[in-house]
Amino acid sequence: MRDEEKYTNLEEQLLYLQKLLDEEDTAALSELFTELDILATARTLESFPTKTRDRLWEFIPETLLGEVLAEVDEDIRADYIEDLSASDVEQIVKGLDAQEVAEVLDVADEEIKTTVYASLDQEIRAQVENLHSYEDDVVGRYMDPETVNVKQGVSLEAVQRYIRIHHLLDDESQQIMITDKDKRLLGTLTLIDLIKQPQESVVDEYMDVPFTLNDQMKVSEAAALLRSKELPFVPVCDSDGLLVGQLNAADVLEITQDDADMTLKHMSGVSDEEEVFTPILRSAKSRGIWLGINLLTAFLAAFVIGQFEEVLDQIVALAILMPVVASMGGIAGSQTLTVVIRGLALGQLAGNNKQWLYNKELWVGMSNGLVWALVVGGISYLWFNDPLITLVITLAIFVNMSLANLSGVLIPLVLKRFQIDPALSGAVILTTVTDVVGFLSFLGLATVIIL
C-alpha cells in the first residue's frame, strides 16, 4: 500500500510528503528518503519551496547526501553548500566519483575547494582537477574519466574474466574500449556482443569503428550530433587521438531538452534558472530586468503614436482599433520566430534552406495577412461604417503581418550571426518591430489618406 502511494506519480508523492511534514512524522520521512533512489530524491527536493526544502535535507541519509547534491539543480546545490564548512564538504564528497566531486566543488568557494582538493585521494583528485581544467561548455567537463580498456587480440572470454577479477564495469559502462599501448582508441565492443558472440573469438572481430567526440567540442554541438546517433555512451578523445573518457549521451541530450525549455523561458522573459520554487526576491529581480527592457520598447511604441497626435485627436476610432493592428502583427511574427529559433537549435538552417525559408515565410505572411486584413476590414466597416478607416486598417494589417513574418526569420538569423542568443532578445526586438511598424503604418496611412 505505501509503495503504491509513493510510486504512482510525483504529484501524489508530493502530497504524501506534505502530509508527513504536517504531522511531523520524522520516522516515516527518514524511511521514505532511504527508499527513494537518488534521482527521485533530487526531483522531490526540487519540487518544494526553499523553506520546506531546508527541512527535508535533514531526512536524507548522510551516505546519500553527496550523490543527491551532485544530482539536484545547481542553484539548490549552491544554496546548500553555502552554509557548510570545508570539513562538512570533505565528508560529503567521500566515496563520490570524480564527476560527482567536480559537480559539488563547482559551486563551492575557492577556499573550500582548495581544502577539499587536498583531502581527496590522489587518483580522484587528479581526475577532478582534470575535469575542472575544462571550460564548462565543452565535452571534457562532463565526461566520465573511467573506462574499461583492453588490448587487441584478446578473446571475449579473457575480457569477461579480466572484468570479474578486477571488479570493473560500474553501473554506467556500456562498452569496452580497445586501445593500443599509448591509449589510442582502436574500437569499441558493446556488452551485448561481449555476451552473445562466440567466447573464443578475439575482440578485433566484433569491435565497431568508434564514433568519438573531441574533448574540446562544445557541449551544444555534441548534443546536436548525438541527436542523430543511437549511442548511449560515446568515447571522448583529446586532440592527439588518445582516449580520455566517455560521455553519457543522456547527460548531453538533457542539455538539448533544456534547450527548448530555455528558449521558452527566454522568449517569455524568464531567466534560465527560474523555477516555480525560486524565492520571491530572486524572481522579482530577474523578471524586473526584462520588464525594464520591455518598458523601453513600450515607450518607443508610445513615442511613435505620439507623432500622430493630430490624427488621433480628430478620429477616435483610430485609438480604438490601434491594438488590433499591433496584436495581429505580434502574433504572426512570434509564430515565425518560434519555428525559426527551433530550426536553428536543431541545426536545420544552412545554405539554400535560408532562402527557401524567407520565401516561405513571406508567402505565409502575405496570404494570412490578406485573409485577416479583409476580415478585420469587414468588421471595422460594420462597426464604424467608414470606408476610409476600413481602407486604412486593411492595408495596415496586411503590411504589418507580411513584415512581421519576414522579421521573424531575419531577426534570429542576424542575431545568430552576431553570436547573440536569438531566443533571449529575439522576442523583444520582434515585438518592437511589429509595434512600431503596426502603429506607423496604421496611423501614417490614416494621416495620408484621411486627413
Place this chain on the structure above:
Amino acid sequence: MRDEEKYTNLEEQLLYLQKLLDEEDTAALSELFTELDILATARTLESFPTKTRDRLWEFIPETLLGEVLAEVDEDIRADYIEDLSASDVEQIVKGLDAQEVAEVLDVADEEIKTTVYASLDQEIRAQVENLHSYEDDVVGRYMDPETVNVKQGVSLEAVQRYIRIHHLLDDESQQIMITDKDKRLLGTLTLIDLIKQPQESVVDEYMDVPFTLNDQMKVSEAAALLRSKELPFVPVCDSDGLLVGQLNAADVLEITQDDADMTLKHMSGVSDEEEVFTPILRSAKSRGIWLGINLLTAFLAAFVIGQFEEVLDQIVALAILMPVVASMGGIAGSQTLTVVIRGLALGQLAGNNKQWLYNKELWVGMSNGLVWALVVGGISYLWFNDPLITLVITLAIFVNMSLANLSGVLIPLVLKRFQIDPALSGAVILTTVTDVVGFLSFLGLATVIIL
C-alpha cells in the same frame, strides 16, 4: 577528409548534401546515405523542404528504407506512404521488427493496412496487432514486445550460453527478465551483472526488484515517472502482472523533451507538428486558426477601449500611453504563466504548494508592479507634465501587473482542472485578461479621476 566533412556537424552536412544535389552527383549521394546510420538519415531528411526531400528519398538504399521511415517525423512518413501501393509497403516492412512495422502502418490507410497485415509472418503480425490494440497515448503502444526471459535458479553461465545458442539480445536489450512459468515478472538482471558477477551463481542472487510500468499507463505519466529514475529500459506488465514487453526510456523521455518544445509552440500559436520545413499551405492554415482566435481577443480589447470614446476624445495622451499599460501587464503575466506551466508539466504543483505559489506571485507582481508603476509614472510626468494623467497611469500599471501575476497562476490551474492543455489556450486567455484589465483600469480610472 570526406568523413570529416560529413561528421563535423549537421549544418555542414546539410551544406555538403546541397552541394551534391546541385552538382547532381548521384553516386556520391548514394554513397553518403549508405554510410549514414538510420537516425542520421532521418534527421537529415527532416532538415529539407518537401521538394528537396522527395529527391533525397531515391538515394536511400532500399534495405534501409523501412527503418528510416519508422524513424522520421510522422508527417513526413505519412507524406511518403501516401503515394505507395500496398505491395510497396509490404516490401518496405519486410525485415522490420514489430515496433517499426506498427509505426509505418500507423500512417497508412485501412485498405493498405489490411493487405500488409495479411502478408506479415504470423509472430510479427500478432505483435503488431497487439501494439495497435493500444490507444496511442499509452505505454503499451510504444513498448518492445520482445524480451529475453529466463527462469529462477539458473546460473549466470547458463544464461550466457542460452543467449549465444538462441542468438538472443538485440541491439536494444539491456536487461534479462526473470519470470515464472506464467510469465509473471520476478526480477531483472542487468547485462553488467551478468558479466561481472561470479558465473556459477544463480540469477536470483543478483536480480533487482523491478520497477515496472502498467501497459495502460499514459505515456506522459510514464515520462514524468522515468524522469526520476535512472533506467534505460523498463519492463511493462499488464493488469494481471504478466510481462508483456519493455519500454525504452529514451523513447518516452523524448516525449517529455517534446513537451517543452510543444509548450513553446502552443504558447506562440504554432501547432505541434509545425517545423521549419512544413509546406507553405499547411503552415498558413494551422497558424491562421490561431490568428483568428487572437483576432477575437483583439476586438474584445478594442470593444473595451470603445466604451471610453468620450475620455479618449478629450485627452489624446491616453491613446498614446494605452499600449504601455497593456504591454507591461502582458509581459508580467506571461512570465508567471511560463513558470507555472513548466511546473505543472514537471508535476511539481500539488497541495500546499499551490497556496504558496499564489502568495509568491502576488508579492512578485505587487513589488514589480510598484517599482515599474513609479517609473512609468515618472516618465509620463516628464512627458505630459500632467499630475492627473501621471496618477492614472501609475495606478493602472500597479493594478494590471498585480492581477496579471495572479492570473498567470490561476488560469493554468483552472484550465488543468478542466483537462484543457494550459499551454494551448493559457497564453491567449491571459493576454485577453491583461488587455481588458489594462484598458479598463487605465481608461476607467481616467474617466473617474480626470473627467
